[in-house]
Amino acid sequence: MAELIKVATVRDVAPGEHKIVMAGDTKIGIVRDAAGNWFAIEDVCTHDGGPLAEGEVEGTRIYCPRHGAKFDLKTGKALTLPAFGKVGAWPVVIEGNDVKIQRA
């Protein structure tokens, strides 16, 4: 059963910004695009450990700042080399001022 975990407040992450949080042992980037949409993606690139959440966001894609691999922010799927492994990605739920991620 999926559980909602509070990871931040709405004020913690402005549009176009990100915040790194820990959920257990997992380092997660809470990412907002310029339009204010929310995403949660594992902050460790599967190519060489790059800080994925620091990458440029384009639509529902994010580019690893280290070598440019592109990932889908909704699924975590690697879309271009040099990465080919998936990263974790979780739905974000906003409840009042709380930012929560949905984990299985």
Ligand code: FES
């Ligand atoms: S560490 Fe992300 S593309 Fe190399």
